Amino acid sequence: MNGRLRGFWTLVGVIIAALAFASAAVAHEIRPAYLQIDQKAANRYTVTWRTPMLSGMRLPVALRFPEGVRNVTTSERNLPDSVVETRVIETTNGALAGQRVEFIGLQATITDVLVRVRLLDGPASITMVRPSQPWIDVAARPGSLEVARTFMHQGVEHILFGYDHLLFVLALIFIARDWKALLWTVTAFTAAHSITLTLATLGIVHVPGPPVEAAIAFSILLLACEIIRVQNGKASMTARRPWLVAFAFGLLHGLGFAGALADLALPQSDIPLALLFFNVGVETGQLAFIVAVIAIVWLARLVRYPPSVGRRAFVTATYLIGATAAFWFVERLSAF
Known part of the structure; x- marks a missing residue:
């Protein structure tokens, strides 16, 4: 990816990282x-x-x-x-x-x-x-129409205000080499978190919430480190197969989504419909975020600036994402 595209993806990263720092105390804490x-x-x-x-x-x-x-x-x-x-x-x-x-x-x-x-x-x-x-x-x-509308809205709201999930998706965009790789990577992430969201919500898999939240933050930190490794010219399986890493960490993020749905304390009879439309809402919000990033990238082609500016900004944004994830990880680990 050229410096121009990286520079404008960076703008998104800086904004989200700033919002994440400001919202660190309340991310995933505003439960209904x-x-x-x-x-x-x-x-x-x-x-x-x-x-x-x-x-x-x-x-x-x-x-x-x-x-x-x-x-x-x-x-x-x-x-x-x-x-x-x-x-x-x-x-x-x-x-x-x-x-x-x-x-x-x-x-x-x-x-x-x-x-x-x-x-x-x-x-x-x-x-x-x-x-x-x-x-x-x-x-x-x-x-049942009200059930579908309510949980789809809740899913959209959860992903758009879940800054850790958005930072992870942004990091996936950073590390994808081209649009085809990005498509496969995001698809793998979606498939993985849909699997664990379903299994956890149906009670087949159960993992306590606090360790999951800490591990999600750690996954963002690891991905940020991998982006820096690639920037330094080092070999990385993450760069060669980003879809595989996205799938593995997506299983973890699905448990986080399930925790949000479990917080609604629904009786079993409402779980299937709620699960379906909550997942649809999550995917809708995630797609909206990716489309917004792509739109910014498209606008970047209209701007001219030295490639070195884009490279420096790209590295700065990556460190901001990693620092945010490290802060979350320590904060959530201390809450055990």
Whole structure:
């Protein structure tokens, strides 16, 4: 790849590395809250309300049910990363269908709420509530279209705000020798993380989250080192077969994606549809990122500057990516 293309790919690397440093403390930490409502009788429901812990404190969001709803029983348990509250509630003026449940304080946060409602006369509905509209109107007869839309959006959001995954994809672009190699490399990465995402989500494979997150950061660091080796003219299997390295590390990144999906605490009956569209969302976001990089490369052809500038910027961006990955690795390793 010539210096001109490397220089403009570098611009992408510098921007993402800067964002990654600024967001290191929150990357993969903004997990949604979760509300599950199951109707057990005409006027009785069980409620599970899980709120994540942020910086050691419970998310300051409270549930508000409509008038005519009273608590029958309430219990609470603390988990390492969240607080789970379980209630049995009764309605005194009709069913919850058609009524509004509010999330007081959600508008002051950056956290979403995944809401799952199952009524006696229909399938479960799944909706993502945003801080900009902190309430949900309980639908009488929900369909599966909302499930697909919700989890596809969640998949896109996860990849576009998962700076570690984006840095890894960018490093793959850096090390690919041509467009054909890039195509095979990205395809191998996609196939690999789809495999482990599926296996982990279905419970066939289980690996604790913290070691996976640390290993993902280490994979980016190793790839950055390989890019520098190639730049120095040293032989590298990564440069000869980038698709093989992408496949191997893609298996690891798939476990990270599975961890994000598992954080949504979905019942088994919703896993297949959620898994499919979450994966579609991840691939859509990844493709959008690659297309954006290619567009910048195309624009680079309109600019003229000395090749030495592109080479120096390319090396600088690679070191920034490696330094970011090293920081993440140490930070995540210390969190074990």
